Amino acid sequence: MKKITLLFLSLIIFCLLSEAKAQVAEISSPDGKLKLNVFSEEGKASYSVTFQGKTMLDKSPLGLITNESDFSKNLKFIDSEKDNISKKYSNKKIKKSEVEYKANTLIVSFMNADQFSLGIEFQVSDNNIAFRYEILPMKDRFSAVVESEATGYRFPVKTTTFLSPMMKPMTGFARTAPSYESGYKADAELGIKTDYGYVFPGLFHVGNEGWVLLSETGVNSLYCASHLNTTSEKDLYQVAYPNMQENNGFGSSGAAISLPGKTPWRTITIGDSLQPIVETTIPFDVVEPLYEPSQEYQFGRSTWSWILWQDASMNYDDQTKFIDLASKLNYEFILIDALWDKNIGKERMKELVQYAKSKNVGVILWYNSNGAANDAPMGPRNKMSNTVERKKEMKWLKEIGVKGLKVDFFGGDKQETMRLYEDILSDANDFGLTIIFHGATLPRGWEVMYPNYAGSEAVLASEMLYFSEDVRKQEAFFAALHPFIRNTVGSMEFGGTFLNKFLTKSNKEKNKRLTTDGFQLATAVLFQNPIQMFGVMPNNLTDAPKFQLDFMKDIPTLWDETVFIDGYPGKYSVIARRHNDKWYVAGVNAEKISKKLKLNLPMLAGKNVELINDDTSGTTFTKQVSISKKGTYEIEIQPNGGFILKN
Template sequence: MAVPIRTAAAALCAGLVATLLTTVPARAGQREHTWTVSGPGRTATHAPHARISLDDTTGTVSLSVTRDRRTVIEPSPVGIVTEQADLSKDLSFLHRKDRLVDERYRTKSGKRLERRALMNETRLSFATPTGARLDLVVRASADGVAYRYVLPAGLGDVLAETSAFRLPQDATAWLSTYRVDNEGQFAQYTAATAPTGDYSPQALFATDGGYTLLAESDLTGTYSGARLAHDQGTGTYRIKLADDRVRTTGPLATPWRAMVTGDLATVTRSTFTDDLAPASKVPDPGWIRPGTVLWTWLAGGRTAGQSLTAQKAYVDYAAERGWPYEAVDAGWYFKSDEWDTTDPNWQTNSWMPDLVDHARAKGVGIIVWIHQRDLDTPEERAQWLPTLERWGVKGVKIDFMNSEAQSMLQWYDAILAETAAHHLMVDFHGSTIPKGMQRTWPQVMTLEGVAGEEKRTNTAAHLTTLPFTRNIIGSMDFTPGAFQRVGLRPNSDAAETGLAVVYESGLQMYAGTPQSYDERPLARDFYDQLPAAWDDTRLLAGHPGQEAVLARRDGDRWFLGGVYAGTARTAEVPLTIGAGRWLVETIRDGTGGLVQDRQVLRGGETLDIDVTDNGGFAGIACRWTPGISTCHR
């Protein structure tokens, strides 16, 4: 529940102090033209600082970010152009307003369930010579800086932003070429040497000020999705909108342009893009239950999707393992005798209610795949969504949006409200990425927007970059566990097992076959233990493109996952999960398959694990006391 701003004396004092410390006095005869906003709290000296400057000659505004007095983002242009006004130049300063944002909220999935959004906010108001108004709203927290534009009604459609991010040219960059489905691979460059082109807005840079991930938040159908446009030889990444014209009908608040920044552990653990988003619009989220899923597409494809017998067998296997969901992918309603949806009894032609009843008796929920084109109109949604709810389906996997244009974002607005009304959890594929969506609409358990397990060209370097790029933004449906795809994936079996921890997803969809799990009982039994919602997340070791070792806590147990790119080695992992003695069970690659090791370590000691080429590991750590021989329950 949100804590009202300025209701406590401490909050009021903090806001006043922030105002006094961040306002630069005007010199005699000159208007104030520089402002600084930094994160609140005891860590403010180490938090990022945003510096906003108004050039008195050109009337242009720029924003830069520093951390520990080191450059994170160089002075970068800020501005927006509409039909009626160019709000990127000839601006004069009007006034400033400050407040402290302090909100506590609880999520249904993600890196941790209990959250606190604590940010200083500064609103700077500007005007053009003709009186057109622009408010620049800047927020700073302990792990990020963000800004958005707020425009009054009457300025017409948005034609472009002049927003950009200027990085030091030698900053290391991990970038993914932009695709409408957000399924590009991440590759390493420097900020200046990256080829000319468009890139995903989720871009990671390393500078002497630490790591910075560029991102968006609170993207809805009132606006247009963004990508980063870059010209080789520069460190500048410009905001390029998906639409040439963004339709507006009244006042407008654009999405947040966010910079998640800090050391790598801080950036990896950050929930900044969720913190910026509006509060939940689902009043009673008790029906939303994250969990692990047996997903059958890579196990049997469309043929399995057309077979009630095959699907019942998958449900039985999920029930045997204690996995709470089974997902039926494409094929279940695209049959040779395709339904006549003009017939009011068309739903009775499906075997899906039979499967749902069978699964319910086994304690398993059903999630169904459906193409976006079959939910494209209000009439189609009025046919499908109430029917799926009546059958008892628990969630929908909606595929092939493949756009972040304003019209598609308006469709997202509609489907989000309607799936919530019909108590259907959601997994989006061929989609945008979360961008705060999971806070506002907690029934969204996961989204694809990633070059995931289905891809045949993924590299081990890509797999070790995702925890520091795409998965920072929100739940990621990579679909790990496809052990049967030997030769089609770049990693080892132990690394594949560990991906289910390394990658966070509110619906963690296992992509293997029952036979492949039974042939690897250590991996199968590890999956039996895994939750899909976490109390905490920590980065134990990592470097994008080389290694990623994460620990995620469920109650009093920590689950460990590690993935590596490159040659075999003995990995040294700091066990920074708390003081005391821990029983650590790990699964690694052996000469004849997966093997398990057990050892007792003190918190802070080093966990040594032998890792194969492009390998990894999985593990569980629990408090050790005499007589405890396993962490499994």
């Protein structure tokens, strides 16, 4: 018996020593709640993450594979180095205009079988982890192609997912997919396979332990964008590079980098509630501006005829109506959409821009990104895809006084396409033009990296409400998801807030809107983008209630602070945003029954505020209400309805 006991103790000691040897580094957040461990076992690197002592990510693989050498196996731990970082920065285009970022840092170095070095840099702030790889020169090799990553995320088996599938390349309208315009499934089980993986960001609910949001940031012309994919192991998701079919098959699916070279940042946001998910600034904390702004750029609200009046409105007379509408609403811009080159022409466009200027309205013009990435026929075409033509066009745009461009129909996530995004942005800055991307990929830190960047669609947006009854039926469901997933990592040019009861020019007969006016007004706060095209129509000046028009005249698109109040993805969402000293609290309800909530609103404690809400019949009303001195307020949100409180 004594020998058996000694043997048992020896085995325990051996296991403990083996475990200690396997773990090579650890780092915690400044508040100590978030902890990351790095391991080196059997020639492979991995990491795990706990939050407040609870496992959020089990041991997950690290590493990458290049055309020159494999950094996913036969790795030997060399050393690690710890430090910390602290910085303050300002950016009026994101959810919080003034940010203070503090993180503890860890660099872990490995050597592979070819005696080449791989560094992994981690930054761990309160509720956030960002990490990236650095590859050093390989003997006489000063360039390489990163072909794939081993990077993975292994979740506890009780986890459920909120994911949007990557679209099949070269499908959809005029073969323009993928364009990040799929829907979501809420609380789905782990490991559901799709043909092309899932887009970033991805949200995961780790049972009672909390929430995990995965994304990436810092992608520019020096790398490809990536996405998530399932693996043969149900609980493990992996970073995946673009499908070779994207961009009409042109360009590599990997990333060609100069050595020493760094990958983009992989980001992980973790919390025991959804507050850190909604309020995170990690996509912007770890990136820096790539160039100086050529001027101070203007952002704000815009009218947009195409969303309901469609192609037929691309004529001089209809555009003057929407310039006049913008002027009456005190909006900064009008977006003139596709086909203006054919239906209005450059000479008359010059006149139209001058007319808009006389009304104190700036003009944003639509352009096709093509090129050869897809078959989208609308013009102007072949102006943005070629350096010489692009600069000629932008020179003309600056001369006639255009303020910005909305560039549409990109070809995927390859490095070749990332280079096109950056070239457009960089050239546009030379000519003082803001840029919005449509039919596009997720923005990855671009609000900070590119000073003239003004948002991206990358979502199942308002145009599909016009075209699809199914999307109209799910409008509230998706709206209750976006503040937690898509819009929390980057600006989202949605183009919504309709006051028409029917989503048509005539405002009758078809495309009946299935959400209330209160819901529509609430999305103007819930959805954040520095330039937002709203769906207010000329007829709304006479057929919409005055209080709704007053709200849409005053609504800002730049926010100084964003605060999570309440919600559950796909069911309901309530958030607060501050512009200067004015607070807007907005919520929507995607469930089939009304929802009664007791809100904690310390920012409005003891104040008299305006309430916009819906009654039980779905009619939207306004009245003055008082918030208790404790900052609590009870509210009922109707199905497919919404509310706003503002001081």
